[in-house]
Amino acid sequence: MKIKDIASLTGLSVATISRVMNNHPNVSPETREKVETAIAETGYVPNFLGRNLRVSKTHKILIILPTAGNPFYSEILEAIQEQANHSEYTILIGVTNEDPTLENKYMEMLTTKQVDGAITFLSKYDKYALTQWASQYPLVQCCEYTEGAKITNISVDNEQGAYDAVSYLIRKGHTRIGAIRGQLYFASESDRTAGYKRALEQAGIKYRPEYCHIADYTPEGGYRGAKALMALEEPPTAIFGYGDTISIGVIKALSEMGKIKIGRTDGVRNVAVIGFDDIQLSGMLSPTLSTVYQPKYELGKKSFRLLMDQINKGSENKECYSIKLMHKLVIRESSEL
Amino acid sequence: MKIKDIASLTGLSVATISRVMNNHPNVSPETREKVETAIAETGYVPNFLGRNLRVSKTHKILIILPTAGNPFYSEILEAIQEQANHSEYTILIGVTNEDPTLENKYMEMLTTKQVDGAITFLSKYDKYALTQWASQYPLVQCCEYTEGAKITNISVDNEQGAYDAVSYLIRKGHTRIGAIRGQLYFASESDRTAGYKRALEQAGIKYRPEYCHIADYTPEGGYRGAKALMALEEPPTAIFGYGDTISIGVIKALSEMGKIKIGRTDGVRNVAVIGFDDIQLSGMLSPTLSTVYQPKYELGKKSFRLLMDQINKGSENKECYSIKLMHKLVIRESSEL
DNA sequence: AATGGGGTTGTAAACGATTACAATTCCATT
DNA sequence: AATGGAATTGTAATCGTTTACAACCCCATT
Numbered sequence: 001m002k003i004k005d006i007a008s009l010t011g012l013s014v015a016t017i018s019r020v021m022n023n024h025p026n027v028s029p030e031t032r033e034k035v036e037t038a039i040a041e042t043g044y045v046p047n048f049l050g051r052n053l054r055v056s057k058t059h060k061i062l063i064i065l066p067t068a069g070n071p072f073y074s075e076i077l078e079a080i081q082e083q084a085n086h087s088e089y090t091i092l093i094g095v096t097n098e099d100p101t102l103e104n105k106y107m108e109m110l111t112t113k114q115v116d117g118a119i120t121f122l123s124k125y126d127k128y129a130l131t132q133w134a135s136q137y138p139l140v141q142c143c144e145y146t147e148g149a150k151i152t153n154i155s156v157d158n159e160q161g162a163y164d165a166v167s168y169l170i171r172k173g174h175t176r177i178g179a180i181r182g183q184l185y186f187a188s189e190s191d192r193t194a195g196y197k198r199a200l201e202q203a204g205i206k207y208r209p210e211y212c213h214i215a216d217y218t219p220e221g222g223y224r225g226a227k228a229l230m231a232l233e234e235p236p237t238a239i240f241g242y243g244d245t246i247s248i249g250v251i252k253a254l255s256e257m258g259k260i261k262i263g264r265t266d267g268v269r270n271v272a273v274i275g276f277d278d279i280q281l282s283g284m285l286s287p288t289l290s291t292v293y294q295p296k297y298e299l300g301k302k303s304f305r306l307l308m309d310q311i312n313k314g315s316e317n318k319e320c321y322s323i324k325l326m327h328k329l330v331i332r333e334s335s336e337l
Numbered sequence: 338m339k340i341k342d343i344a345s346l347t348g349l350s351v352a353t354i355s356r357v358m359n360n361h362p363n364v365s366p367e368t369r370e371k372v373e374t375a376i377a378e379t380g381y382v383p384n385f386l387g388r389n390l391r392v393s394k395t396h397k398i399l400i401i402l403p404t405a406g407n408p409f410y411s412e413i414l415e416a417i418q419e420q421a422n423h424s425e426y427t428i429l430i431g432v433t434n435e436d437p438t439l440e441n442k443y444m445e446m447l448t449t450k451q452v453d454g455a456i457t458f459l460s461k462y463d464k465y466a467l468t469q470w471a472s473q474y475p476l477v478q479c480c481e482y483t484e485g486a487k488i489t490n491i492s493v494d495n496e497q498g499a500y501d502a503v504s505y506l507i508r509k510g511h512t513r514i515g516a517i518r519g520q521l522y523f524a525s526e527s528d529r530t531a532g533y534k535r536a537l538e539q540a541g542i543k544y545r546p547e548y549c550h551i552a553d554y555t556p557e558g559g560y561r562g563a564k565a566l567m568a569l570e571e572p573p574t575a576i577f578g579y580g581d582t583i584s585i586g587v588i589k590a591l592s593e594m595g596k597i598k599i600g601r602t603d604g605v606r607n608v609a610v611i612g613f614d615d616i617q618l619s620g621m622l623s624p625t626l627s628t629v630y631q632p633k634y635e636l637g638k639k640s641f642r643l644l645m646d647q648i649n650k651g652s653e654n655k656e657c658y659s660i661k662l663m664h665k666l667v668i669r670e671s672s673e674l
Numbered sequence: 675a676a677t678g679g680g681g682t683t684g685t686a687a688a689c690g691a692t693t694a695c696a697a698t699t700c701c702a703t704t
Numbered sequence: 705a706a707t708g709g710a711a712t713t714g715t716a717a718t719c720g721t722t723t724a725c726a727a728c729c730c731c732a733t734t
Contacts (some may be wrong), residue, residue, distance in 0.1 A: 686723100699712075702710105
């Protein structure tokens with residue numbers, strides 16, 4: 001069942017059928033009526049392969065994620081989805097697992113016209129390559145940025161967020177503050193490390209490399225990281241996790257070791273924990289997790305909007321925006337016990 | 338830059354270029370060489386819109402999810418992604434939020450040839466409509482099934498899983514067992530309820546409707562559900578959550594109310610909690626969550642394989658399979674304190 | 675009655691690839 | 705030298721739409 005069939009069925013031309021399908025104004029009410037009943041009777045739906053080729057649009061956008069498991073991304077994704085549902089766009093998801101081959105494969109979907117644009121959550125691109133991509137295709141970078149690349153990006157101020165978190169711990173009297181960071185893969189990470197160091201420095205605390213542990217952005221990573229930190233000769237009295245998923249594991253490890261206890265009465269001091277992201281789960285842990293809030297809904301919504309602007313604008317006027325949204329330190333129990 | 342450009346550049350015909358692109362055997366080594374260098378020099382990549390129309394394939398498959406936030410789905414998705422990465426297929430994700438309009442919109446992507454097949458995680462379809470879809474397009478139903486529909490589906494035995502969990506609680510001496518279920522939307526839910534009832538009945542415990550609370554599949558849902566159950570005149574001594582995300586909230590609520598305490602010494606009996614799914618987080622809670630394990634990796638992998646079989650098989654031989662994978666009761670701390 | 679113009683419809687050329695089928699070349703065989 | 709057949713290449717149709725342009729009809733105006 002194709003447009004031609006409807007044409008012969010109604011005795012009209014394919015052009016007219018097409019006009020009805022696309023709500024073109026110049027169709028007489030009678031023919032429109034006739035065509036619509038024919039469509040309804042036959043259950044005809046247009047083939048997008050033909051349409052897409054003709055108009056050179058796919059109405060699909062690609063979301064490139066480093067990993068599928070992190071709830072932080074899921075929550076942003078949810079916001080993007082919501083926006084997409086209100087538009088005529090469908091989202092496609094590509095997970096790279098930090099495999100450069102896959103990263104390229106997904107970017108190539110732009111050149112091969114499989115998608116109209118992309119939102120990437122990666123940052124370790126070559127800045128020249130990235131600028132090149134961004135100049136040719138609708139593309140926005142979310143939660144990350146690549147130093148020196150000309151591309152629209154949107155994120156929080158990770159340096160300041162980390163600074164705020166660590167400064168808070170210092171104000172609470174901590175001087176031995178551990179950190180559990182990711183695999184050095186993201187710009188957001190370097191920034192958080194910079195903020196961590198700045199806070200220490202400002203308080204006159206010297207930075208100790210052994211306090212900065214490298215792990216996955218997973219509870220398991222945080223769990224192992226915390227165990228390692230606490231095994232040091234002089235273990236930290238507070239641990240800053242670079243993601244809530246990490247801090248979940250930190251809390252688990254500390255609880256297990258008796259370094260965290262709710263309603264403690266034995267006089268021992270609990271190890272303080274602070275995270276980053278503020279995923280939904282954070283309020284549901286015991287103890288609830290203090291963390292740096294990222295406006296995930298806005299990050300997702302705005303990314304989508306920025307991408308749509310680029311898509312609709314066409315190739316002229318290719319200016320790039322670099323947008324910072326506000327983070328917020330959220331104090332719950334884990335830093336207060 | 339299109340195939341024609343490469344053709345004129347090399348002085349060959351488009352057919353030959355196409356043959357080189359698709360590794361057809363009948364191309365002389367010299368021309369192949371010549372074409373390949375031309376392609377490399379110009380950076381030509383084929384336009385998939387043209388190709389897709391011609392071969393009537395998109396190399397995309399759609400995953401239809403009820404919600405984006407549940408880590409249970411994320412973990413299955415991860416498995417599907419892994420499979421897809423090894424194939425030439427890309428996955429597209431549609432989240433319905435239980436909006437029937439969206440459900441239809443996504444299913445229509447099959448008829449409009451936007452995707453080659455779909456994996457759906459929904460169950461409340463009209464069985465005739467679903468049979469109709471499944472007979473016309475590659476389609477598999479994952480984690481759910483629709484009674485009476487002819488469609489390939491794969492899931493665990495939810496009835497037996499719930500039965501095992503509740504029976505275990507009964508063996509541990511509990512007789513007042515609460516349940517927190519979802520919004521009556523999934524077949525898996527009805528099945529779990531059936532298993533819950535069967536276990537009670539077999540032990541001679543009468544089913545009390547007020548013990549069966551309805552909530553969202555979220556920590557917040559579980560949190561509120563647990564508070565409601567504990568507010569009953571005769572509160573339950575154990576709570577079975579229909580998903581780990583629910584049970585996370587249950588644990589939170591109970592901890593807050595002092596109904597769960599790790600290393601309790603006051604002689605009070607803790608309320609037991611058990612979940613369903615076994616998401617990665619479950620081992621990272623305090624207390625760790627006892628639950629019914631679902632083989633998420635296999636569910637994802639097998640779904641993808643089953644879909645590929647259908648896609649590759651074409652329209653002939655449309656037989657449906659109904660596959661049950663094994664669940665497993667995983668006992669951790671939350672049921673043992 | 676001729677003219678002009680708005681509204682409606684049709685004709686046919688795209689879009690960029692793949693692929694039957696036909697045509698050509700090249701060699702070995704007779 | 706003529707023939708046949710395999711290997712290679714080219715021609716042109718095709719996939720299902722959209723859309724510029726042409727064509728037509730109908731009616732009001734002159």
